[in-house]
Amino acid sequence: MSPDFDHPLDRRGTDSIKWDLKSLAPDGRRILPMWVADMDFPIPDVVSSALRERIAHPVFGYSYPSDDHQEAFTAWQRRRNRWEIDREWLVYAPGVTPAVRAAILAFTEPGDEVVIQPPVYNPFFTAIRDNGRVVIENPLVSVGHRYEMDLEHLNAQITNRTRMLILCSPHNPVGRVWTPNELTALGELCERHDLTIVCDEIHGDLIRDGHTFTALGSISAEISNRTIICAAPTKTFNIAGLASSFAIVQDPRKRKALSATIERLGMDLPNTLSVTAATAAYTCGGEWLDALLEYLSATYDWFEREFTARFPRLGLCSIQGTYLAWLDFREVMEATGADETMVQRALLDVGGLRLSEGSWFGSAGQGFQRMNLACPRDVVREGLDRLELALEALG
Numbered sequence: 001m002s003p004d005f006d007h008p009l010d011r012r013g014t015d016s017i018k019w020d021l022k023s024l025a026p027d028g029r030r031i032l033p034m035w036v037a038d039m040d041f042p043i044p045d046v047v048s049s050a051l052r053e054r055i056a057h058p059v060f061g062y063s064y065p066s067d068d069h070q071e072a073f074t075a076w077q078r079r080r081n082r083w084e085i086d087r088e089w090l091v092y093a094p095g096v097t098p099a100v101r102a103a104i105l106a107f108t109e110p111g112d113e114v115v116i117q118p119p120v121y122n123p124f125f126t127a128i129r130d131n132g133r134v135v136i137e138n139p140l141v142s143v144g145h146r147y148e149m150d151l152e153h154l155n156a157q158i159t160n161r162t163r164m165l166i167l168c169s170p171h172n173p174v175g176r177v178w179t180p181n182e183l184t185a186l187g188e189l190c191e192r193h194d195l196t197i198v199c200d201e202i203h204g205d206l207i208r209d210g211h212t213f214t215a216l217g218s219i220s221a222e223i224s225n226r227t228i229i230c231a232a233p234t235k236t237f238n239i240a241g242l243a244s245s246f247a248i249v250q251d252p253r254k255r256k257a258l259s260a261t262i263e264r265l266g267m268d269l270p271n272t273l274s275v276t277a278a279t280a281a282y283t284c285g286g287e288w289l290d291a292l293l294e295y296l297s298a299t300y301d302w303f304e305r306e307f308t309a310r311f312p313r314l315g316l317c318s319i320q321g322t323y324l325a326w327l328d329f330r331e332v333m334e335a336t337g338a339d340e341t342m343v344q345r346a347l348l349d350v351g352g353l354r355l356s357e358g359s360w361f362g363s364a365g366q367g368f369q370r371m372n373l374a375c376p377r378d379v380v381r382e383g384l385d386r387l388e389l390a391l392e393a394l395g
């Protein structure tokens, strides 16, 4: 039976950040949360069954990233991304954010510069700053409503303290799926400047029809050798709360250094249920994912038509991957004199809608809001109705 993504799911009362935290407006009304990047869809049946089977055993002692788990992941990379990786290259980490932080500690020193390309996932900024490293921003440039990397600007920014570049691929929040040409050009630039690349591919399975994801490590052995790829089943299969990821590190010296850091931080042992869930998902979850991508692609087609017709004063970036829409409020803000706080207040207090404010992704995100579309289409429709109310209040 194919999964029913239209069926609304009540997630309240599950200690959900999205549904149970900050979920009431000041007047006690329920806010529709379309901010946090998890999905309002049930996980694949094959994953629930595997978890139920595991839970039937009454002991939850220490676990390790088993051979089956590693094999399921490497086979997934081979099947889905046409990338042959060796099980030996894998380093377990309890999430992509912890892996990115460990890579910063392992491959840079305090005071070193790390490049990111905003607007981008905010924890990249904090991961660099919390560890006493320096953020170098190479903002994406928007051509129409399509973002590109500015490699000329990047080249000019690099100094003798620049050690690392963190790439978000596909890019949260602007939804770009980088092409092989773009990845090759970036990789070659990093080679010229001897930068280590940390490539966050957590959204790599969430690709819209008509686009193709390219794993950075599959571009060339040279690029793969200077790269720490961070991949995870958590966005793909909606199991973020189980916390799981693999870093793929081809270079043995880098792998040893990253493993040592992860051990030093005490992060080397996985949660038992995450191993069960990830192994089942990577082994048997392909069909479910295909159905999900079909549903999401149809949502994007519908959403783009609806949004453009209903909100001529707002802009919309074309969604190539992730399940996040990047909405441009700048024209409305200029016309009404509203700043980001006022927009956020109108969304929350009038519309009862919580989106992610653009400045969370760096100053390059000012004037934008991010909307999570991974929910039944009727919920997206309700989100648009609420957005309309908020816009009317802004004037």
Ligand SMILES: Cc1ncc(COP(=O)(O)O)c(C=O)c1O
Binding pocket: 037, 094, 095, 096, 097, 098, 121, 168, 172, 200, 202, 203, 232, 234, 240, 243, 244, 245
């Ligand atoms: C680009 C990106 N990286 C990492 C994460 C979080 O990963 P994890 O939960 O594995 O730490 C997210 C979650 O939204 C994300 O969008």
